[in-house]
Amino acid sequence: MRAAEDAAFASGIAQDALMDRAGLAVAREVRRLALGRSVLVLAGGGNNGGDAFVCARYLRQWGIDVAVAALPGHTEGAAARMRAAWGDAITDLTEATPRPVVVDGLFGIGLSRPLAPDLAGQLARLTRDTFVIAIDLPSGIDADAGQSFDGAAHADCTIALGALKPAHVTGPDAARMGHVLLADLGITLPDAARTIARPVIAPPARDAHKYSRGLVTVLAGAMPGAARLAAHAALTAGAGYVILAGDDAGIGGPDALVRRPLDDPHSLLADERLAAVLVGPGLGRGDAAGRLIDAALACVAPLVIDGDAISLLGEAGVERIATRSAPTFLTPHGGEFDRMFGNGNGNKIDRTAQAALQARATIVHKGPDTVIASPDGTVTVSPHALSWLSTAGTGDVLAGILAARLRSGGDRAAAEAVWLHSRAARLAGPAFVADTLVDHLGQAIAECR
Ligand SMILES: NC(=O)C1=CN([C@@H]2O[C@H](COP(=O)(O)OP(=O)(O)OC[C@H]3O[C@@H](n4cnc5c(N)ncnc54)[C@H](OP(=O)(O)O)[C@@H]3O)[C@@H](O)[C@H]2O)[C@H](O)CC1
Numbered sequence: 312m313r314a315a316e317d318a319a320f321a322s323g324i325a326q327d328a329l330m331d332r333a334g335l336a337v338a339r340e341v342r343r344l345a346l347g348r349s350v351l352v353l354a355g356g357g358n359n360g361g362d363a364f365v366c367a368r369y370l371r372q373w374g375i376d377v378a379v380a381a382l383p384g385h386t387e388g389a390a391a392r393m394r395a396a397w398g399d400a401i402t403d404l405t406e407a408t409p410r411p412v413v414v415d416g417l418f419g420i421g422l423s424r425p426l427a428p429d430l431a432g433q434l435a436r437l438t439r440d441t442f443v444i445a446i447d448l449p450s451g452i453d454a455d456a457g458q459s460f461d462g463a464a465h466a467d468c469t470i471a472l473g474a475l476k477p478a479h480v481t482g483p484d485a486a487r488m489g490h491v492l493l494a495d496l497g498i499t500l501p502d503a504a505r506t507i508a509r510p511v512i513a514p515p516a517r518d519a520h521k522y523s524r525g526l527v528t529v530l531a532g533a534m535p536g537a538a539r540l541a542a543h544a545a546l547t548a549g550a551g552y553v554i555l556a557g558d559d560a561g562i563g564g565p566d567a568l569v570r571r572p573l574d575d576p577h578s579l580l581a582d583e584r585l586a587a588v589l590v591g592p593g594l595g596r597g598d599a600a601g602r603l604i605d606a607a608l609a610c611v612a613p614l615v616i617d618g619d620a621i622s623l624l625g626e627a628g629v630e631r632i633a634t635r636s637a638p639t640f641l642t643p644h645g646g647e648f649d650r651m652f653g654n655g656n657g658n659k660i661d662r663t664a665q666a667a668l669q670a671r672a673t674i675v676h677k678g679p680d681t682v683i684a685s686p687d688g689t690v691t692v693s694p695h696a697l698s699w700l701s702t703a704g705t706g707d708v709l710a711g712i713l714a715a716r717l718r719s720g721g722d723r724a725a726a727e728a729v730w731l732h733s734r735a736a737r738l739a740g741p742a743f744v745a746d747t748l749v750d751h752l753g754q755a756i757a758e759c760r
Pocket residue numbers: 316326329330333355356357358359360362389417418419420421422423424425426427446447448472
């Protein structure tokens with residue numbers, strides 16, 4: 312955002328004009344959401360406060376009952392000019408009284424440390440039992456989602472200015488934003504992470520057959536139910552032919568699943584028609600699991616590695632994955648990700664992007680804020696997974712969908728899979744069994760026209 316702002320200024324956009332756009336965008340939303348109620352605008356000393364003064368000025372101009380409370384201290388530049396243009400009463404924050412609608416313009420992306428306890432207390436006093444609209448971010452949040460500070464504000468609605476920042480979509484503070492609206496400031500943004508959108512999925516070609524649709528082989532292990540679930544999901548998500556390979560995999564599941572023994576995994580995976588191999592769901596962590604992983608890594612088909620396989624491969628697996636010739640996809644949850652890539656610094660977006668480069672693999676880093684990063688540098692965030700998805704088996708379903716989408720989805724397969732999975736959960740929810748997700752995949756795909 313800083314780079315985009317600098318580029319905008321260099322191209323001739325004046326800082327006051329940009330701040331006017333920001334404050335006006337906020338004021339419009341405040342007018343809409345306030346529904347005639349009186350408004351208290353909180354203004355900090357930086358540019359977030361500058362936006363707040365612009366917002367207050369427009370609200371006054373539109374006849375809305377608005378008061379401003381500011382932090383003591385010196386203000387300069389555009390923010391000082393906006394404060395002067397307000398030209399009306401300004402209460403000290405400590406003396407302000409709450410109003411039904413509070414606009415939080417204390418700090419945005421310039422926050423550099425946690426709020427002092429006194430200030431956090433004042434903010435809590437003024438925002439308790441009121442409708443809070445945050446300018447850019449609720450104050451006290453690290454915009455880069457690198458860390459989470461005590462005493463940060465919350466909002467019912469957050470108006471992100473120019474672009475979503477990492478904290479809007481990832482990390483624990485994403486839950487403090489309320490409803491996030493994005494205000495376009497009309498400035499050019501650099502290539503950056505994107506949020507997920509509904510994919511377009513074409514029906515199979517007229518002359519499609521089971522192999523052109525994609526042959527997927529799922530390797531079963533110690534807990535064959537998980538592999539069966541993944542295989543069922545793969546069948547439902549569009550694969551043409553799904554083989555469930557494993558010694559005791561032959562119980563239950565749809566009849567369309569083809570069962571094969573796993574006595575010779577290398578020759579099973581040598582089939583040139585393979586669109587994808589999936590290893591990991593319910594694999595277990597014994598010697599047999601290690602041998603299956605070896606066979607899977609050695610095969611020349613695109614490979615999805617999930618669950619136990621990620622944990623078993625651990626840190627040493629990164630290099631092994633990076634040297635594969637065919638594309639590899641990893642679907643770790645947070646714990647599995649840390650086991651393979653360590654739990655280093657930085658937000659989930661940066662850590663996942665880094666890991667994708669290291670492993671030369673596409674990584675679907677699961678959670679309430681799933682981050683998909685590809686080795687070509689593309690990053691997509693799926694910010695609002697349904698929390699009902701947090702049950703055993705839902706990850707197996709995702710891995711199966713991904714394996715099925717690889718043939719027709721190509722580079723988009725991971726984003727398609729995450730979207731379909733999340734949509735199926737909404738259609739199934741609340742409180743579903745992972746198996747039920749599979750029943751809603753058809754409807755989710757139908758929406759992808
Ligand atoms: N750049 C532009 O023209 C536009 C920016 N927009 C808006 O501006 C903010 C970012 O503004 P910025 O001035 O960079 O930062 P903030 O207003 O968020 O805060 C900076 C001031 O706050 C002080 N600070 C930081 N942390 C704390 C803290 N914990 N307690 C008290 N004070 C704090 C900081 O002082 P330092 O001591 O750290 O130097 C600054 O004084 C962005 O979010 C947008 O809202 C517009 O969108 C467009 C124009």
